[in-house]
Amino acid sequence: MKGMALLVQKYGGSSVGSPERIQAVADRIVLSRNAGHQLVVVVSAMGNATDELIELAHRVSRNPPLREMDMLLTAGERVSMALLSMALSDRGVSSVSLTGSQSGIITTSSHRRARIQKIYGDRVRHALDEDRVVIVAGFQGVSESKEVTTLGRGGSDTTAVALAAALGAESCEIYTDVQGVFSADPRVVPHSRRWSTLPYDLMVEIAHRGAGVLHPRSVELARRFDVPLWVRSSFTSLDSLSIEGTKIMSGSKISDRGMEEFSVVGVSSDESKLWVDLELMRPTVVGSIWDFARQAQVAIHQPSFSEGKMRFFIDQETEAEWKKALEKLTYEGFVSKYEVSSHWVPVSVVGERFTQDGAALCQVVDSLARSSIFVTMGAASPLVITVNVPRNRAKEAVQVLHETFFQKI
Ligand code: ASP
Numbered sequence: 001m002k003g004m005a006l007l008v009q010k011y012g013g014s015s016v017g018s019p020e021r022i023q024a025v026a027d028r029i030v031l032s033r034n035a036g037h038q039l040v041v042v043v044s045a046m047g048n049a050t051d052e053l054i055e056l057a058h059r060v061s062r063n064p065p066l067r068e069m070d071m072l073l074t075a076g077e078r079v080s081m082a083l084l085s086m087a088l089s090d091r092g093v094s095s096v097s098l099t100g101s102q103s104g105i106i107t108t109s110s111h112r113r114a115r116i117q118k119i120y121g122d123r124v125r126h127a128l129d130e131d132r133v134v135i136v137a138g139f140q141g142v143s144e145s146k147e148v149t150t151l152g153r154g155g156s157d158t159t160a161v162a163l164a165a166a167l168g169a170e171s172c173e174i175y176t177d178v179q180g181v182f183s184a185d186p187r188v189v190p191h192s193r194r195w196s197t198l199p200y201d202l203m204v205e206i207a208h209r210g211a212g213v214l215h216p217r218s219v220e221l222a223r224r225f226d227v228p229l230w231v232r233s234s235f236t237s238l239d240s241l242s243i244e245g246t247k248i249m250s251g252s253k254i255s256d257r258g259m260e261e262f263s264v265v266g267v268s269s270d271e272s273k274l275w276v277d278l279e280l281m282r283p284t285v286v287g288s289i290w291d292f293a294r295q296a297q298v299a300i301h302q303p304s305f306s307e308g309k310m311r312f313f314i315d316q317e318t319e320a321e322w323k324k325a326l327e328k329l330t331y332e333g334f335v336s337k338y339e340v341s342s343h344w345v346p347v348s349v350v351g352e353r354f355t356q357d358g359a360a361l362c363q364v365v366d367s368l369a370r371s372s373i374f375v376t377m378g379a380a381s382p383l384v385i386t387v388n389v390p391r392n393r394a395k396e397a398v399q400v401l402h403e404t405f406f407q408k409i
């Protein structure tokens, strides 16, 4: 129907984790619809279904082909989309479930880490015009050569924002098991505060530094296409439907401090990273490391070089690929020694105006030293300060830094 606001809602794995949860999501959708919205609903696989499918694959194969992994993993989202559509049908709501491919989500061809290239939204629009709720399987698409692909773990958020951008939705709402974006993980810092609004650029940094609340690529898309993005809990009662949560949008002011003073919005540690320490035979070998990373499409985080050494963080899920590549470079005589370890964890403080003077960095280093937390490799940019701390002190470091920047009330 014309003239109604189009919303994209996304429900994560815990939100659709059981038949009862799926019923609750269906109830929520009915309310949004009664409020007069057109709805596209993106779903994740139920609970730990994706982990279970991965485990299953490794029980039948030592080295499952990536293509077949994608065929397998996309099944998880198919289950939840079909079940949700059934639950809506019981409530008298006309709906249709579509896979990523059926929704026209075209991606690159790299299995398990495909990127969205474009979305042909006509099938979704057509169903919306027929007054249906359109349920789309998250985290998946299809390549130009018609192969089914997945977007990487946690990719359903990115499906949702990409659809919102392509369809010109009014906003995109990510429903999860927390009530929004907090100044630190509430499980680590119980008195952390929830933000009611956050600007895109800071949320991009928060998402990239281990906060886990949103898939980083989804926030980058929201920023690029100016899609207002909500993070909300699907576990709250239905009467508080629209109030609570965090809205990520352009130009939101985050602090009442002095006009030019630095401010902090988040403290986090990223335990999903591994530390790589290399001794290179020649400085030019650095190029080969980057070539590998580019070809394999694996990320290098916080690289640093000095006197024949190179150090950086990698994503845990790329460990096997890195080890294979580093083994080869060692064998070929480019690398004399390498170590991949879990010893260091990056702890980050995200905010604004960090490089105006040394004040914020000084407080970070100072407060950690006072708690005898040993720090290496500090780095500051205008929006982020990162230090590496030993893994077994990471949570404590987050608590100490949160205490430093947000006085307990
Ligand atoms: N089900 C996928 C995963 O567990 C995608 C997602 O939940 O966003 O990674």
Ligand code: MG
Pocket: 012, 154, 157, 213, 215
């Ligand atoms: Mg997620």
